[in-house]
Amino acid sequence: MARIYLVRHGQAAAGFDADHDPGLNELGHDQAQAVCQKLGQKDPMGVISSPLRRCRETAQPLCDFWKVTPRIVSEVAEIPSPTDDLTNRTEWLRSIMPGTWGDVDDPTLADWREQAIGAVATLTQDTVVFSHFIAINVIVGHMQNDDRMVVFRPDNCSVTVVDVRNGNIDLVELGAEASTHVG
DSSP states (O other), rough: OOOEEEOOOOOBBOOTOOSSSOOBBBHHHHHHHHHHHHHTOOOOOOOOOOHHHHHHHHHHHHHHHHHHOEEOGGGGGOOOOOOOOOHHHHHHHHHHHHHGGGGGGOOOHHHHHHHHHHHHHHOSSOOOEEOOOHHHHHHHHTTTTTBBBSOOOOOOEEEEEEEETTEEEEEEOOOOBOOOOOO
16 A cells, blocks of 8 residues: 655745746745645655646755655646636636536546546555646545546645555545635
8 A cells, every 4th residue: 555645736926827837936935844844754755746846846845855856747737728828728727627527528638637547546655746736636536436627625735645555546634625716
């Protein structure tokens, strides 16, 4: 069995509608330090990060503390948008979030979802995974057989704990929930 810690990135310096790949703002850096203090008490383990800057910056304090190099895994990255236009992609995301995966007719998104699930389901060692709001929802929804796009609202630097055994993912604990919008 592998214990997996799914960490949503710290607060970004810009929202989904303002920057394709923002880093963390000051609060986000503080949140990254706090999650490092929380998880750093555990024995060092593997670290996976989305390739996006906000996840890599959130992972860095823990990686420095444990003296490990994160493995960059695109399968745990942000949900792929059908457009690069920042305004249009925000409108697109807001339009799909209230729905279900069954409502999505884009095979790219279905593939991304399956790859995100597979990236976690195939882990065999305890690992910390730094990822994103929708990607974490994909994992939680899969475990709960819930087809909704948003099953819960993981806060910045919340830690959702799951166990992986023989390719099956079981929920141990949901991370803290946000009361604000996705950004």
